Amino acid sequence: MTKLMKDLIKIIVGNISMTFAYAYLIVPNEIINGGVTSSALLLNSLSGYNIAMLANFVTGLLLIICLVFLGKEYFFKSIVSSLSYMLFFNLFYSLNISIDVNIIVVIIISSILIALGYYLCISANASTVGFDVIALILHHKNKKIDIAATIRIINLIVLLLGLLVYGYTSIIKGVAFTLIFSSLLKKMLNRNQKAVMIDIEGQLDKTAKTEK
8 A cells, every 4th residue: 555545544534533523522512622613703703704605715725825835745635634524524414413421521532533633634744724734834844843732822812812702611611622632632743753763763773784
């Protein structure tokens, strides 16, 4: 199996994980997570324009930014990610399945599923076509900039701006989700980075032994 095929599978599986959480946990429990949808709701309250149109506008803008700053590979894979997200979210949402569990359990499970989805997409050199695009660009400019921490900051900024629209209950749930989700994503990305470094060191050792 080629690397491209493995990356595409990771992107699709990642989006299945995320859309399941959004369709059955995040949206029904009105957890505002500071992403593109939350931004569209905020822009809708300020401008009056259609929420779906605003969400598409923000997504399109992020795709253009992705192409300009991250290159064609990220752009192509991010389009696959975007199409996968729309397909599986609409599929899950149309099934009208209700999951009735405690809100704390909802936040924990959704944080795990969405962190896993983000990790699979990012590790496959793709974005989720959310504000992780900004985090990825900053990380590419300066490797010291932490992707998960940047996503957390952006989400919290959107949440703070949304206080005027969403109300305190949704914001508190959103902040709890953001903190848990970003912490899990950080651990996953750090573990992946260590695994990559170990693999590189192993390859260098083999090369050195061959040369001897």
